[in-house]
Amino acid sequence: MxxxxxxxxxxxxxxxxxxxxxxxxxxxxxxxxxxxxxxxxxxxxxxxxxxxxxxxxxxxxxxxxxxxxxxxxxxxxxxxxxxxHEQPGPDRFKSEFLFYSLFYDKMPPSQFRNLLNKKISDISEKLEGLKGALDCCDHEPSHFAIGYGVAINTAVLDYLKTQVEKFDGEAETPPCPPKDTFKETSHERS
Amino acid sequence: MxxxxxxxxxxxxxxxxxxxxxxxxxxxxxxxxxxxxxxxxxxxxxxxxxxxxxxxxxxxxxxxxxxxxxxxxxxxxxxxxxxxHEQPGPDRFKSEFLFYSLFYDKMPPSQFRNLLNKKISDISEKLEGLKGALDCCDHEPSHFAIGYGVAINTAVLDYLKTQVEKFDGEAETPPCPPKDTFKETSHERS
DNA sequence: TACGTCATGTAAGTCGTTACATGATTGG
DNA sequence: CCAATCATGTAACGACTTACATGACGTA
Structure with a gap:
């Protein structure tokens, strides 16, 4: 559209x-x-x-x-x-991340683990946003559309979390501290 | 990319x-x-x-x-x-279907139900394809990427199937035979 | 005073699609 | 024989992004 x-x-x-x-x-x-x-x-x-x-x-x-x-x-x-009234066009999903993932065996292990962790925290953040929107939304159609997003992102998050374990075993996990670097919301409105 | x-x-x-x-x-x-x-x-x-x-x-x-x-x-x-080695750009998801869904309360009920059913059969088909690819694929990274697709499409399918029930109650379901309408391989001509 | 937000808009450029042009081969 | 598939390519067009240009206000 x-x-x-x-x-x-x-x-x-x-x-x-x-x-x-x-x-x-x-x-x-x-x-x-x-x-x-x-x-x-x-x-x-x-x-x-x-x-x-x-x-x-x-x-x-x-x-x-x-x-x-x-x-x-x-x-x-x-x-x-x-x-x-016209037929909607097909959905499109473009993921540079997935393209990159095709070559994870050609990267240093830590590089892909970092990508995974980054992805996980990005998705988590987005998911929080969507869930928040879902709660404070009384417009039914929006509820449907946001629920769709929640469903996708929940599934992706689950998938990534199960996958990340496979890679965590392979070597030590040095540089992935960005976990709460963005989460800095403790002082929402002072 | x-x-x-x-x-x-x-x-x-x-x-x-x-x-x-x-x-x-x-x-x-x-x-x-x-x-x-x-x-x-x-x-x-x-x-x-x-x-x-x-x-x-x-x-x-x-x-x-x-x-x-x-x-x-x-x-x-x-x-x-x-x-x-560069950071991959963000994933992008574009859905005309979801845009349409925002207005389902402004369409005749059968219209949105048709959209839902179409979507469900499209996703089912795609999911079958992905699952097939997953089985006959021994390249690990591809396995990861296809698994990601399977996870998403499975979640979407589940979501749509639970949602479609809500709309099925609202009125009878007349026009949704397009299941094999596209599969038309026989051509009757003179 | 400098930066962030609100606010509108344009121009140049990127990127990709659609449609066209061409032509050989295979299978029903 | 007709349609589909294999196969390469171009040109015109469309859609959107990036960067720029402008400016006022609030706040730290």
């Missing part, structure tokens, strides 16, 4: 700025199955505006940058519904 | 034509974590040849199209090893 459709979909939930859309598609609860950067979002929004699928109102408040708050139009909703 | 690196990696396992590489990256045991089409593979191979990371020999045998069989060079292996 292209960025135009993505914007249309996100705006169908609530009015938003381009900045906000990028956040949702990059860090928010959409981010586990899509991505978009400013360079694609802003042009997409202009185009959608030209086609009258969205409109915007300028908001100029004191002490804040001027912002354009986009809303989907009726026409936009109709187009979105129409798009949803 | 770009197509150049992908070709280099695949050729590190065995000599192959561009056609074969595309098959591996599209249908073979690489296809669950990468993709590449002719339009990117052939230019990549030319480029790699210019850089002397691969070479090819022409094979002109009776009754077959002429083909270029590519081999990785020593220099190519060195470059590959060097690339593997």
């Amino acid at each position: 292209n960025v135009r459709t993505l914007c249309l979909g996100i705006l169908s939930f609530s009015d938003m700025t381009g900045y906000d859309i990028r956040k949702m598609a990059f860090e928010g609860s959409f981010s586990h199955f899509c991505e978009a950067s400013y360079g694609s979002i802003y042009p997409a929004l202009s185009q959608l505006t030209n086609e009258e699928l969205v409109t915007y109102r300028d908001e100029v408040s004191e002490g804040k940058p001027a912002r354009k708050i986009y809303s989907i139009t009726e026409k936009g909703r109709a187009v979105l519904l129409h798009i949803l | 770009n197509v150049r690196t992908l070709c280099l990696g695949i050729l590190s396992f065995s000599d192959m034509t561009g056609y074969d590489i595309r098959k591996m990256a599209f249908e073979g045991s690489f296809s669950h974590f990468c993709e590449a089409s002719y339009g990117s593979i052939y230019p990549a191979l030319s480029q790699l040849t210019n850089e002397e990371l691969v070479t090819y020999r022409d094979e002109v045998s009776e009754g077959k199209p002429a083909r270029k069989i590519y081999s990785i060079t020593e220099k190519g292996r060195a470059v590959l090893l060097h690339i593997l």
Whole structure:
């Protein structure tokens, strides 16, 4: 799905700025199955505006940058519904990590173990995020989509944890301290 | 990872034509974590040849199209090893299906149930393929990578199967015969 | 004062897909 | 004979990313 459709979909939930859309598609609860950067979002929004699928109102408040708050139009909703009627394209999963793993027998053992550990902590972190989103989400369809992400990441984490044991036996485990390096959240809001 | 690196990696396992590489990256045991089409593979191979990371020999045998069989060079292996030393980029998962699912409450119930059923049969098929590859594979790293795919797809399948029940209760299930509709090998013509 | 966040946007460039062009062979 | 498979390649196009340009405000 292209960025135009993505914007249309996100705006169908609530009015938003381009900045906000990028956040949702990059860090928010959409981010586990899509991505978009400013360079694609802003042009997409202009185009959608030209086609009258969205409109915007300028908001100029004191002490804040001027912002354009986009809303989907009726026409936009109709187009979105129409798009949803087509068959969705196939899911795509791209993993540089898995590509690397094909050559683990050609790397020093510690190198691959580090990759595994890094992966495990990345997935753990992502999984925590998804689980958090799952709890504080009452929109059923989002629940479904986030649950899907939770299912995948849980499975991957389990798989990696069973696999890492196989490699831990092979030699000593020297350089893998990044475990709690990112976990620094002890002072959430002081 | 770009197509150049992908070709280099695949050729590190065995000599192959561009056609074969595309098959591996599209249908073979690489296809669950990468993709590449002719339009990117052939230019990549030319480029790699210019850089002397691969070479090819022409094979002109009776009754077959002429083909270029590519081999990785020593220099190519060195470059590959060097690339593997860098941190792999993050995995990316793109799902149009999940995007669609966010709007299931805005579709007719049968539409989403069809999507679910389609998804379930697609994943089942893919899972069978992966499991088959897992059994007849003695290369350990490939085993790891395929096992990863099996883990993901098993989890997704389980998730979808539990979810589909929730939607099955809501209305009767009329149009989902596409099981063997694609399998149509018989062509009745005059 | 300097950095981080909010906020919008453009231009250049990368990367890859789709569709096309070509042609031989095999099997039903 | 027709379709599928094997086989190579190019050109046009599309989609997105990166980096840049701009600027105001809050806070440490």
